[in-house]
Amino acid sequence: MEELRTLHLDQNEIAGPAVVTRSLTKRFGKITAVSNLSLEVERGEIFGFLGLNGAGKTTTIRMLLDLLRPESGEAFILGYHCRLQGIQARALVGYLPGEMGLYGDLSGQQLLDLFAALGARQVRRDYQAQLLERLELPASDLHRKLRTYSTGMKRKLGLIQAFQSDAPLLILDEPTEGLDPLMQESFYQLLFEAQSRGCTIFMSSHVLSEVGRVCDRIGIIRKGKLVLLSPVEEIRRLAARTVRVFFETDVPTGPGPLPDGYELLETSPRAWTIRVHGPIGRLLQALAGLPVKDLSVAEPRLEEILIRYFREESP
Amino acid sequence: MKSGLALMAHSFHRVRMLVLGMSGLLAGFQILLCLAAKTAQELNAFGQLSALIPDFLRQIMGPSVIALMSFGGVVCIGYFHIAVVGAVVGLAIAIATEVAAEIESKFVDLVLSRPLARHWLITRSIALLLGCSIFVACAMVLSTIIGLYLLAPADIIRPTLRLVRSQVLNLNALIVCWGGLTLAVASVCRRRSVAGAIAGLSALTTYFFDYIAQVWKPGAKIAWLFPFHYFNALHLLSSGELPLREIRILLGFAVGGIALAYLLYSRRDL
Numbered sequence: 001m002e003e004l005r006t007l008h009l010d011q012n013e014i015a016g017p018a019v020v021t022r023s024l025t026k027r028f029g030k031i032t033a034v035s036n037l038s039l040e041v042e043r044g045e046i047f048g049f050l051g052l053n054g055a056g057k058t059t060t061i062r063m064l065l066d067l068l069r070p071e072s073g074e075a076f077i078l079g080y081h082c083r084l085q086g087i088q089a090r091a092l093v094g095y096l097p098g099e100m101g102l103y104g105d106l107s108g109q110q111l112l113d114l115f116a117a118l119g120a121r122q123v124r125r126d127y128q129a130q131l132l133e134r135l136e137l138p139a140s141d142l143h144r145k146l147r148t149y150s151t152g153m154k155r156k157l158g159l160i161q162a163f164q165s166d167a168p169l170l171i172l173d174e175p176t177e178g179l180d181p182l183m184q185e186s187f188y189q190l191l192f193e194a195q196s197r198g199c200t201i202f203m204s205s206h207v208l209s210e211v212g213r214v215c216d217r218i219g220i221i222r223k224g225k226l227v228l229l230s231p232v233e234e235i236r237r238l239a240a241r242t243v244r245v246f247f248e249t250d251v252p253t254g255p256g257p258l259p260d261g262y263e264l265l266e267t268s269p270r271a272w273t274i275r276v277h278g279p280i281g282r283l284l285q286a287l288a289g290l291p292v293k294d295l296s297v298a299e300p301r302l303e304e305i306l307i308r309y310f311r312e313e314s315p
Numbered sequence: 316m317k318s319g320l321a322l323m324a325h326s327f328h329r330v331r332m333l334v335l336g337m338s339g340l341l342a343g344f345q346i347l348l349c350l351a352a353k354t355a356q357e358l359n360a361f362g363q364l365s366a367l368i369p370d371f372l373r374q375i376m377g378p379s380v381i382a383l384m385s386f387g388g389v390v391c392i393g394y395f396h397i398a399v400v401g402a403v404v405g406l407a408i409a410i411a412t413e414v415a416a417e418i419e420s421k422f423v424d425l426v427l428s429r430p431l432a433r434h435w436l437i438t439r440s441i442a443l444l445l446g447c448s449i450f451v452a453c454a455m456v457l458s459t460i461i462g463l464y465l466l467a468p469a470d471i472i473r474p475t476l477r478l479v480r481s482q483v484l485n486l487n488a489l490i491v492c493w494g495g496l497t498l499a500v501a502s503v504c505r506r507r508s509v510a511g512a513i514a515g516l517s518a519l520t521t522y523f524f525d526y527i528a529q530v531w532k533p534g535a536k537i538a539w540l541f542p543f544h545y546f547n548a549l550h551l552l553s554s555g556e557l558p559l560r561e562i563r564i565l566l567g568f569a570v571g572g573i574a575l576a577y578l579l580y581s582r583r584d585l
Binding site: 062065066067068069086087088090091093095097099100101102103105114115117118119120161171 | 317318321322325329417420421422423424425426427428429430431432582584585
């Protein structure tokens, strides 16, 4: 662990965001996969890129890596134009694709060696060994042919090849797909450690609980359009909370007209349920004089908020 | 450069068994032909074999059929027999469709997410094509020399090394030609099977069309458009002269295909 902390990133001297897209648009025939996408990912943050299947997440990532060419717009990685300076840009990236295309006749070690040789950054053997140990991929498995690997093992190998060059930017397409809970935990730790060393992480995910736990900021893409770009904490803060008010004695009438941002969901003689957008201070004023016994405030679950965006309930 | 070389080494490693197997088969075929020529010579059968050739075949093959019915001719069959031509063109197609296979398997995502220029995937395939064709050619020539050394009767007129070299150069030009053309096809395909089928069917069709065109005049008018028109190993056998013009044309096809492959691959979505 200590050795990991001593790894230093050769951060690119160019200042500015780690990832920038400007009006990025990609069409496949009549289908617009990504439409006018503009976003910025700051250096050192963990950015979650969310969306349903076919929303345009992988297409965006593949445009960043110059595997797909956009119809219009441009993208930059650590200051380098993804198309015109693609080699410099990709030299600073560790990438895990959503779907790992592997040749079954290679062994795990051969694959890691190949990608170490293809990269621009020196792979430290001790760091690679640590990754193998923490993701529980023993040497005996590494010498087996990839065709004998399970889905989870392939995923672990994919993560190791992405992390092993200790690149300043990690682009991970659904990284925990196929990993068991213990390995997911190890992966989150690797992610936080990479972030603490100054690494930026751009990850797409379906797992909303994962996003709430590890991401600093999220962007939601729906049908190729960015519908939300916000810090996770801000989303939580602005989301409606559910407040339940309990009374000592029966309160026969409702609370009367509530201020803006308050919505009465349910009433009974001894309890009201109110949805509150924003601070709850004004609710306390409205309750003055009533025999309030207790209040409970249910924090919004990120999943519920995000699902609303997925379901087109938001602008 | 380092990344490109690493990719080349990886690809050479992957095709090694195919190339070794193909080389072994073709080398074995050369030895077998030497043995067949020796047997025919001992039985004094070349004259009888010539008499058995039907007229239409004589018409197609021309006067070079006489050269074919000799010890040297039988030994040289290994450089233009339909099975050999099919095998080496098949090898060229297998190597040149690697770019489509990488897209199909999505291996290209992992490779090109590294600081590697796209052209390296085409350059790699060209290097592979040249390397493998040279290796196969060397194996064939070596086995011919060994076969002649071990099996040729002492008093027989053997095919000269120059003739064998010319035959193998002619065959290699054909391999490179089909490799280049296949590379152009593969650079726009998403599936190896599609690229292979297009190239393979084209090769097969044009091979037989070239034969038909020799006896069917309307066909002769367009036969010049196809590569096999310029692969005239029988003429080379009878004249002993390397057909430089034809080889240049075959290499021209290859260069055209390769240039198209670079252009198309650099512009496409992967």
